[in-house]
Amino acid sequence: MPHITLVRHGQANTDARDEESYDKLSPLGHQQARWLGGYMQDTGDRFQRVYSGTMRRHVETATSMGAPEHAALVQDPRLNEFAYFTLSQLMEEQHGLTIPTEREGFVSHLPTVLGAWERGEIEGAPESYADFAQRIREVMEEIAAGQGRALVVTSGGLIGTVLRQTLALDVSGWAQMCLAIMNTSVHRWQMVLGRPLLTQFNSVAHLEDPARHHAQTHL
Template sequence: MPHITLVRHGQANTEARDEVSYDRLSELGHQQAAWLGEHMQATGDRFQRVYTGAMRRHRETAMGMRAQDHAEIVEDPRLNEFAYFTLSQLMEEQHGLEVPTEREGFVRHLPTVLGAWERGEIEGVPETHAAFAARVRDAMAEIAEGQGRALVVTSGGLIGTVLRQTLALDVNGWARMCLAIQNTSVHRWQMVLSEPLLVQFNMISHLEAPERQFAQTHL
């Protein structure tokens, strides 16, 4: 039975306000990745295939986990995140929606941006929502067709989109899923009769010891 594990990257540059400066792990992000790799090694969690997006934070997380010890890493740009910073800037310029500076503000901001993107109400986007959703669906379908357990290191927005496509969520449900996904969290799917079944969401066992709870981050 094909089995797919998706991992969100470690904490990135939390001070960033654009795509390029965000795309690197913080010191804590490197530590989160190392702890996850150690946890998988200790629990005997092995993979026959490993994939990442083409972003620096994906590669750094996979290397910190020592994912290359499982299998050769295949880099696939279809597993890249959507350009949230760019979408937010365009929304502010075109619709006057200010970009929040605290996590609570993103609870209202994210579904508004995602909904406008999906409806085609933002001009000059680097990628349409339809194109993004299609590349995610295509990449996951190809991974599901492979043999052996697969590990995919990617971003929260992409994992949230896979959840949306699996559970048929509306835009608000999609946004809530994205906001809940923690850094280096683990999410698992099994394919049954060619249909994906979600069997685990947001696992962070490697961060649950009292001395590691400070490392449970969302941004």
């Protein structure tokens, strides 16, 4: 029975305000990934297939985890994140929606941006929501059809969209999932009768030791 484990990348450049600047792990992000890789090693979590997006933060996370030691790393651009910084800038220019400067502000900002994107109300978006959702659906179906347990290192927005497709979430629920997903969190699906069944969400067991609580981050 196929199993798919999705991991969100480690903490990236939290001071960034554009796609390129954000796309690299912080020192803590590398440490989070090393802790996760060590935890999987200690618990006997083995994978026959390892995938990631082509973004720098995806590859750096997989490498710091030691994931390529399980199997050759397959980099697939269909596992890349949507351009949230760019969408936010376009929303500010076109609709006057101010970009927040603290995490609390994203609670209302994210669903507003995602809803406008889904409805096609953001002119010049790098990718339509329909194309984004379709590429995720296609790559997940291909991974699910493979043999052996699969590890996928990607981003929170993509994981949130897989959750949306699995659980039939509306925009509000989709945004809440995206906001909740922590850095290097683990999410598991099991294919049952050809359909994905969510079996684990947002696990950070590798960060539960009190000495590691500071590493439980969202951005």
